[in-house]
Amino acid sequence: MTALEPLLQHxxxxxxxxxxxxxxxxxxxxxxxxxxxxxxxxxxxxxxLEEAGYVTVKKGYVGKRPKTWLAATRAGNKALAGHLASLQAIVAAAEAAGAAHG
Structure with missing residues (x-):
């Protein structure tokens, strides 16, 4: 089982x-x-998220207006997938334990 990603628990x-x-x-x-x-x-x-390498932040302009764009990185997508898999494993294990308990 993959461990939960602490940063994504928020x-x-x-x-x-x-x-x-x-x-x-x-x-x-x-x-x-x-x-x-x-x-x-x-x-x-x-x-x-940027400091963890999970997101990139790009600043620029549209006309004269400053804009900021965010994008997930490959590492971010991988961390998210692992975190979700861990959550699903926790739920599955708890459901199985509950069913076995009665």
Missing amino acids: PTRLTVLAFLSGCTEAEFSAVRDYCQVSDSVLSKTATA
């Missing part, structure tokens, strides 16, 4: 990485709106 970090795993990249505001968090919370979350 619901916001898990949600951000899960959202990003479904797309090539996403604009900061789209991730913020989906996760229903403030700019500062998403910024801190993105920084933590």
Whole structure:
């Protein structure tokens, strides 16, 4: 069984990485709106995931407006898959133990 990823045990970090795993990249505001968090919370979350190598952060402009895009890395997708597999294994083991217990 793969161990749970400590960084992904926080619901916001898990949600951000899960959202990003479904797309090539996403604009900061789209991730913020989906996760229903403030700019500062998403910024801190993105920084933590970037430091772990799970997310890339790209800054640029659209016209004169500054924009930030986030994307999951291969390592991030692998960590997410392992974390989810561990959660599924925990649930399966608990269900089997419960069924055996009565």
